[in-house]
Amino acid sequence: MYTLRLGHLYPDLMNLYGDRGNVIALERRCRWRGIRLEIVPLGLGDELDPEAFDLLFMGGGQDREQRAIFRDLHKRKGDALREAVRRGVVVLAICGAFQLLGHYYRTHQGDTIPGLGIFDAWTEAGPRRMIGNVVARMAIADLNFTLVGFENHSGRTYLGPGCRPLARVLVGYGNNGEDGTEGAVYENAVGTYLHGSLLPKNPQLADYLLGKALSRRYPGARLSPLDDRLEQLAHRVMVQRCMSDGRARSWSR
Amino acid sequence: MGGAVAHAPEIGGRTRSGFAEAWVPGTLEVQKLLRLCFAIILAKLIARLCRALGRAGSTLPGRVALRIAPGLIETLAQQARRGTVVVTGTNGKTTTATMLATILRSAGYRVVHNREGANLLRGLASTLCRAAGVNGRLHADVVVMEVDEATVPQAIVRLRPMAVVVTNFFRDQLDRYGELERTVGLVAEGIARLNARSCAVLCADDPLVAELSRWVPCRLIFFGVETRPWVPREMPHAADAKYCRQCDAPYRYEFLVYGHLGSYLCPRCGHRRPRPDVRLARFEPVGASGCHLEMRANGRSVAVRLKVPGAYNAYNALAACAAALSMGIHEEHIIRGLESFRGAFGRMEAVRVGGRRVLLALVKNPAGFNEVISALVRGADSGTIGLVVAINDRQADGTDVSWLWDVDFERLTQVAHRIQLLVTSGTRAHDMAVRLKYAGMDPARIQPIPGLGQAIRAALDAVEPDSLLYLLCSYTAMLQARRALERMKAVGRIWEDQ
Numbered sequence: 001m002y003t004l005r006l007g008h009l010y011p012d013l014m015n016l017y018g019d020r021g022n023v024i025a026l027e028r029r030c031r032w033r034g035i036r037l038e039i040v041p042l043g044l045g046d047e048l049d050p051e052a053f054d055l056l057f058m059g060g061g062q063d064r065e066q067r068a069i070f071r072d073l074h075k076r077k078g079d080a081l082r083e084a085v086r087r088g089v090v091v092l093a094i095c096g097a098f099q100l101l102g103h104y105y106r107t108h109q110g111d112t113i114p115g116l117g118i119f120d121a122w123t124e125a126g127p128r129r130m131i132g133n134v135v136a137r138m139a140i141a142d143l144n145f146t147l148v149g150f151e152n153h154s155g156r157t158y159l160g161p162g163c164r165p166l167a168r169v170l171v172g173y174g175n176n177g178e179d180g181t182e183g184a185v186y187e188n189a190v191g192t193y194l195h196g197s198l199l200p201k202n203p204q205l206a207d208y209l210l211g212k213a214l215s216r217r218y219p220g221a222r223l224s225p226l227d228d229r230l231e232q233l234a235h236r237v238m239v240q241r242c243m244s245d246g247r248a249r250s251w252s253r
Numbered sequence: 254m255g256g257a258v259a260h261a262p263e264i265g266g267r268t269r270s271g272f273a274e275a276w277v278p279g280t281l282e283v284q285k286l287l288r289l290c291f292a293i294i295l296a297k298l299i300a301r302l303c304r305a306l307g308r309a310g311s312t313l314p315g316r317v318a319l320r321i322a323p324g325l326i327e328t329l330a331q332q333a334r335r336g337t338v339v340v341t342g343t344n345g346k347t348t349t350a351t352m353l354a355t356i357l358r359s360a361g362y363r364v365v366h367n368r369e370g371a372n373l374l375r376g377l378a379s380t381l382c383r384a385a386g387v388n389g390r391l392h393a394d395v396v397v398m399e400v401d402e403a404t405v406p407q408a409i410v411r412l413r414p415m416a417v418v419v420t421n422f423f424r425d426q427l428d429r430y431g432e433l434e435r436t437v438g439l440v441a442e443g444i445a446r447l448n449a450r451s452c453a454v455l456c457a458d459d460p461l462v463a464e465l466s467r468w469v470p471c472r473l474i475f476f477g478v479e480t481r482p483w484v485p486r487e488m489p490h491a492a493d494a495k496y497c498r499q500c501d502a503p504y505r506y507e508f509l510v511y512g513h514l515g516s517y518l519c520p521r522c523g524h525r526r527p528r529p530d531v532r533l534a535r536f537e538p539v540g541a542s543g544c545h546l547e548m549r550a551n552g553r554s555v556a557v558r559l560k561v562p563g564a565y566n567a568y569n570a571l572a573a574c575a576a577a578l579s580m581g582i583h584e585e586h587i588i589r590g591l592e593s594f595r596g597a598f599g600r601m602e603a604v605r606v607g608g609r610r611v612l613l614a615l616v617k618n619p620a621g622f623n624e625v626i627s628a629l630v631r632g633a634d635s636g637t638i639g640l641v642v643a644i645n646d647r648q649a650d651g652t653d654v655s656w657l658w659d660v661d662f663e664r665l666t667q668v669a670h671r672i673q674l675l676v677t678s679g680t681r682a683h684d685m686a687v688r689l690k691y692a693g694m695d696p697a698r699i700q701p702i703p704g705l706g707q708a709i710r711a712a713l714d715a716v717e718p719d720s721l722l723y724l725l726c727s728y729t730a731m732l733q734a735r736r737a738l739e740r741m742k743a744v745g746r747i748w749e750d751q
Contacts, residue, residue: 012495016424016432021658021691028691062432068501132652150653197658200687230696234683 002221003036004213007048009058009077009097010069011041017152019059019094021197025206026055033224035214044069048077050084054213060095060195070113073100078116085118090213091189094198098183098191099123099155119184119191120162123155126176130154134172134194135242136182138205139165145204146170147182148238149194157193159184166192171246188212201238203231285322289389292322296382309732311371315378326374326411329381329391330398335362337396337412338576339405341440342420342462344621345569346372346399348561349420351597352573354397356590360582362394369598372401377408395580402436405443417447418454418576420568422461423512423620424493424659426651433493437461444468452579454572457529458514460494460504466527476575477529478510478567480536493620499524511564511627512620531575536567538631542603546591548574555584557591561601565624570594601628604743609713611722611743615731616642617650619659622725626661629723630668639674639716640665640723642689643705643730644681650727654681662692669694674715674722677701678708679730705730706737713741 008023023039030037042048061069081101085091093101102121105113115122129152136147147167156176159165165175166183174182175193183192190209192198199206207223214221296314303310318325330337340350347370354366367380377398385391400408402422409417419440424433444453445468453469456462457477466473494513496503502521509515518525535547539558546567547556559570570591577587596602602613616622629638646652665672675698677685682701690696702708709724716722726734 015659017653018655018658021655021688024658024691028693062434064434068496150655152653195653195655196684197655200658200691201684227696230683230686230690230699230701233701234687237683 001034001036002214002218003038004030004054004210004217005038005040005052006055006057007040007042007053009042009048009056010044010061010065011059012043013065013069014059014061014097016060016062016065017095017150017195018197019195022059022092022094022199022206023057025197025199025203026057026210029203029206029210029226032226042077044072045076048080048084050080050087050089053084053089054217055090055092055209056081056084057091058093058097058100060097066096066100070100073116074114081116082118085187085189088188088212088216090209090216091118092199092209093189093191094195095151095153095193098193099157101189101191102157102184105155118189119186120160121157121175121184121191122160123157126154126156128154130173130177132172133238133242133245134174134182135170135239135246136167136172136174136194137170138167139181140185143204143208145202146235146239147194147198147202147205148235148242149192149196149198149201151193151195153193157184162186166190171242188216201231201234203228203235285324286389288322289325289328290387292318292320292325293382293385293389294387295321296379297387300379300383309369309371311367311369311379312373312375313379314382315371315375315380318382319375319378326378326381327413328389329385330377330396330412332391333365333393333396335394335580336415337398338416338418338580339408339412339414340397340399340418340420340572340576341402341405341443342418342456343402343423343425343436343618345420345565345572346370348566348569348597348600349418349572349576350397350399352569352591352594353418353576355594356573356577356582356587357395357397357580359590359593360577360586363392364395364397365391365393366397367399370399372399373404374407374411377412403439405440406446409443409446413448414451416452416454416576416579417444418572419444419456419462419465420572421456421459421512421514421620422493423618424656425618426653433461437464441465441468445470447471454575454579456514456568456572457527458510458516458568460498460513460517460526463527464498472579474531474575474579475527475529476531476571477526477533478508478515478536478571479529479532480534497522497524510568511624514568531571531578533567533571536564538562546570550575550578553578553584555587555591557588559591560594561596563624563628565621601625604738606713606738606741606743608718609716609720609722611713611724611738613724613726613731613734613738615728616725617728619656622660625725626664630664637671637673637717637720638668638723639676639712639720640672641676641678641708641712641725642685643678643708643724643726643734644685645679645727645730645733646681647729649729654684657681657685657688660688662688662694665689666693673717673720674712675699676708676712678703678705679727682708705733706740709734709737709741 101118163186165181296318299314300310365384452472457475497519500522504517507516531550537545682703686701
């Protein structure tokens with residue numbers, strides 16, 4: 001029986017938009033395949049061993065909570081997190097966590113909050129919140145599927161040449177509402193603005209991440225297929241609805 | 254346009270003081286009086302038209318009336334002889350306000366109250382226009398208004414309440430309100446504008462509410478739970494205030510009632526729950542549908558048998574009791590009022606449809622949904638249940654349904670063997686079905702039926718005669734479900750557990 005370990009960073013502080021659903025999805029999709037997924041909470045004060053985990057997850061938080069973890073993230077976990085990414089550990093960072101993994105966040109007042117610099121990306125506070133449903137098409141080679149989710153952010157994130165976008169937006173704003181990119185990929189680290197939760201409704205992305213983690217720990221091992229009819233139906237219903245809403249919007253413009 | 258929902262249009266540049274304070278019917282300028290009367294008449298006509306078309310008519314009349322007479326809320330509300338009470342907070346607004354209105358009525362007061370929960374400015378205006386005479390007079394002793402958190406600053410300026418009750422703060426509709434801290438900030442802004450003769454009635458057990466005391470410029474009453482030992486409970490996964498408001502260290506809880514409500518203490522800086530003035534001294538559930546409560550304040554004691562279940566309803570009763578005491582209402586009226594309370598609009602309403610027992614409950618955020626699941630899991634000993642969960646994502650529900658993943662649905666698996674039927678419905682029927690699958694329910698038994706009327710009919714047909722059918726609905730789904738049940742000739746509130 002295979003065993004994988006997932007480190008959940010700041011589970012009770014960075015959990016704003018049902019982000020725990022991503023961890024639930026990974027755990028269930030492992031269990032249904034007979035893979036044991038050990039989930040280790042990594043809170044304030046806990047050390048992060050870059051060797052110990054196959055997957056790392058961090059959700060979004062409110063400003064107050066992001067301030068509360070800021071020192072701990074930089075002082076205790078930053079180097080280990082960078083090291084883990086270098087070694088190919090699978091990382092998923094949502095919304096606020098995605099921003100914290102870039103170079104910096106520049107606030108309305110012009111203050112610069114440094115990030116971990118894992119993604120060659122930076123974020124600037126924008127004039128209005130970008131809120132709504134999102135449909136995007138995966139931009140990673142060989143992956144031809146759509147993502148559905150919900151975004152709610154005022155930060156605009158821009159990508160440098162050192163990382164690639166995760167997806168291209170079909171409906172919604174994405175990273176900044178300007179260049180059509182959504183999220184970022186560097187090595188096996190993925191950042192994105194999408195919640196909803198993301199992975200339960202996008203089982204192909206969940207399996208892409210799990211497959212990476214599994215084959216890294218157990219070379220040659222592959223994920224067995226699951227019955228995803230319910231998930232695919234939920235996915236399809238939202239894609240159709242958003243695309244027809246999107247068309248209606250562009251006509252009325 | 255979507256983002257404008259929570260904000261009332263600022264009409265004209267009128268300073269509020271001139272219009273509101275100088276108003277005495279005799280001296281009012283004729284033009285203003287005519288405008289007011291015209292607005293009221295028009296609102297009444299529109300309300301009648303809405304009802305004829307089968308709509309609630311709780312917001313449109315007020316919206317139109319405010320266009321014509323922007324100052325009508327202050328002009329009408331300030332005619333209430335004893336004044337106005339505002340009830341706000343994330344959960345329990347409707348129930349607390351309805352309980353308070355029931356208490357005040359049993360004390361003989363004439364009460365105007367927005368019972369359907371239309372709690373933006375236009376909803377308040379609709380309620381006042383419906384109660385007012387076409388001559389611009391409002392014959393009322395007390396106005397009780399539940400008010401949306403984001404509307405609190407404007408509502409306090411216009412209503413000039415004699416009391417404001419704040420129940421709790423939980424994450425709710427993040428797409429609309431933004432982060433919880435912003436909501437708390439808005440309520441604080443409103444509280445700071447209370448006048449010196451008012452009274453703030455705050456929940457001591459919620460660190461986010463208790464913190465509002467810093468802004469209170471007037472009399473302050475805390476309510477909270479003090480029965481011990483409280484049944485020990487685990488913190489839900491998506492708790493909103495686990496960390497000290499002053500120094501960010503994790504709170505230690507002496508006891509936890511539900512969500513993040515309880516007796517908290519910061520081991521690092523000593524910040525702790527303020528001592529409640531109105532205390533819940535006893536709480537005993539009675540079956541699945543009621544509880545015994547005893548509340549104490551200043552040596553006075555109020556013991557009641559409540560006909561609604563759950564710790565969250567105990568808090569609602571405590572809040573209503575604290576508000577009533579602050580107004581000098583006698584214990585006897587509080588007891589009579591609370592004992593005659595049978596549930597608020599769409600909140601755990603029990604009905605019978607064609608011989609089937611149906612329990613309709615509003616679910617709109619993780620904290621409330623977790624408590625409904627608690628009641629369902631505890632109440633399930635008696636027999637099999639059918640479950641319809643209807644989630645819409647319209648503006649009034651919140652367009653983001655991510656919060657479903659913050660609800661601890663995994664607890665439903667404890668009673669999976671008693672769940673005879675599992676239907677998901679609403680515009681997000683499929684999201685809800687996926688959530689239940691990942692909570693560990695058998696996917697083969699989950700039926701997504703987006704049309705709510707169809708879902709209810711299918712459930713009523715399939716459910717066994719002695720089963721209890723739970724209908725758990727987001728806000729607009731609840732309104733749809735009520736209309737569907739009315740069409741099916743549901744008999745309201747006759748069934749009771751014992």
